[in-house]
Amino acid sequence: MSESSARETTNPNELDSSGVPLSSSSTEETGPDPNWTPPDPVLSEATALDPLAPNEPLEDAGNDVETTQEAVVRRSSDPSANKKKWTKASNWRPRMVRWQRQLARVNALESTLQAEDDQTIRKRSLALRYRAMAGEKLSELLPEAYALCREAGRRSLSMRHYDVQILGGIALFEGHITEMQTGEGKTLTATLPLYLHSLVGKGAHLATVNDYLAKRDAEWMMPLFEMLGVSVGIIQTEDDQGGRRKSYGAAITYGTAKEFGFDFLRDRLLLRAQNRMQTEMLGSGDGGFSNSGDQVVMRGMHFCLVDEADSILIDEARTPLIIGSIEDTVRDQIIETYKWAAENAPLFELDEHFEIDDETKRYELTARGRSKVRALPKSDLVRTMGLVDMYEYIERSIKTHREFLLNRQYVIRPSEKDPNVDEIVIVDEFTGRLAEGRKWRDGIHQSIEAKEGVEISVPTGQAARIT
Structure with missing residues (x-):
């Protein structure tokens, strides 16, 4: 057997986790393959940060499903390969890198907050509210706000937000639809963006599919929010106007999408009537004409988190909310x-x-x-x-x-x-x-x-x- 045939050479398509070619044991040392091109370092970083990336398919081309690992090899060896298959990775790669950095900032605060007492935690929350109302960007407050929310959950509910729940909260804050399976903690995850948006003082809403879920989730998460000095309101179908106004006045309001919609319509009708009345009274000089005293119940929709988004935004959205019969x-x-x-x-x-x-x-x-x-x-x-x-x-x-x-x-x-x-x-x-x-x-x-x-x-x- 010749020396060259006895020697096992390196396969340029086999990489270790750091992007270095793997080689099997050989009878003698060989030099690097001159045709091998190192992988894209940015994609390698995103792959390392995203635990799902090595097994996540980029595009299904018939029966040939290409993984992220295979994509690294393909692009390394063939820069002119079809760039369309990179669309998914290139869209989510910067987001995952950014979200992981935010997660690291949240985790870095955990040990500090665990050493503080309840009163200090509440003071931190009040300080965040002041900074938010003073105009500081919520994205800059996110790490401390999420860390406070996690600590409040650990103390009041004996439930600590997992890293994946923190990542889900970041995605929701940025306006993405986030899919979570049953049992993965959607209710706890929702507390993160709700608390962050409540700091502005304009109200944050969570819309779910029925009264039972709205009441259950609100009462379940209420100790967490109370530890942070945040009030919680619950909208139920049987509530009167005064009760609704009080619930909408809370920092965070739980209710159904249907009740939010009908309250919005009723408020618009009332405002329309009041504006018309004020216009007609200009110059009339009728001092005896009085207002009914009715007031709107909502204070606007600054932020609304939608639970069961597929049901509310697709299935139920096909049926309009109508105030048909006269009250x-x-x-x-x-x-x-x-x-x-x-x-x-x-x-x-x-x-x-x-x-x-x-x-x-x-x-x-x-x-x-x-x-x-x-x-x-x-x-x-x-x-x-x-x-x-x-x-x-x-x-x-x-x-x-x-x-x-x-x-x-x-x-x-x-x-x-x-x-x-x-x-x-x-x-x-x-x-x-x-x-x-x-x-x-x-x-x-x-x-x-x-x-x-x-x-x-x-x-x-x-x-x-x-x-």
Whole structure:
């Protein structure tokens, strides 16, 4: 056997963990292969930092799945290889390097915090809140905030955040969707970005799929947050307006995505009504006009962490949240205003208080008529109605008193649904027969019902909706 055949040479495609070629035992020492190219040092660093990287496939090309280790070899030996297969590694490589550095900073503070008492931990938390509200970037506060949260969990819950949970918290803070299996501690992981964002003082929300999970998770994690001086609120379906406002005022609020959505819609409707009322009151000089005193319950959505993101953002997102039926207070307000207008309509005189357009047959109040409307006595429900709406109710009621006559345009008879309740039925002007099931539009039918003292049928519709 020749000397060359007895010798085992180095395989350039076999690398040790540091990127140095591996060689089997040989009968004599050989020099390095002149064709071997060292691996990319940046990728080697990312591979070493990411424990999943050596077995994580970069791209599935049929049955040929290339691992990160194979990719190192391929790029080392063939720089002109297909660069498309590097997309996944190159996208996540800088993030993993950055997150591991943040994790190292969090871990470096652990021994220091363990030596401090509870009062000092709380003081540190208050100091972080001051720095956050003073404008310091949350990314700069993250290591100490996460370390404090970990220590508070260890003391109050006997639950210490693992490194992978810290990494998950960092990913959530940066706005990524993070997948964690059941039992890997999603509830504990969520405390990290929630606490960090609560430091700004604008509120942090966690949206989950049902009331049970919202209450369970909030009560479970509450000792952790209380040790850090952070208040926690819980939104439940049965909560009244005052309870909701208090819960939204807490530093961290747990609730369902559905309740958050409906509260948002109700607040938007209330703000719309208040803005309209303020606009209409400008220059009216009506000192007796008062507000209802209703207030919005939410203080904005500064940060919201979504639990079960696939369910909430994909499955349930296809069904919009709709405030379809009029709430009891709004319904009572509309009915009361129809009755108020019907009672006062006979007090308005043609030409002095209102005019009729000859072409459109539209009734419109004069300046004296609008002044009279403002001077009329009103119940509390009517007073919360916008002035423009009041004018329209009066104009509509004047029209029905003058143009719509009993037993000519309509009749009163017992309702088919409930014989004990009377209803207005239209008389067809061409045939003279009853027009079953028909109603006048634009509030005319309800105005006639108010004039005749029968039950007022308030129409329903979509007051607001959001997906």
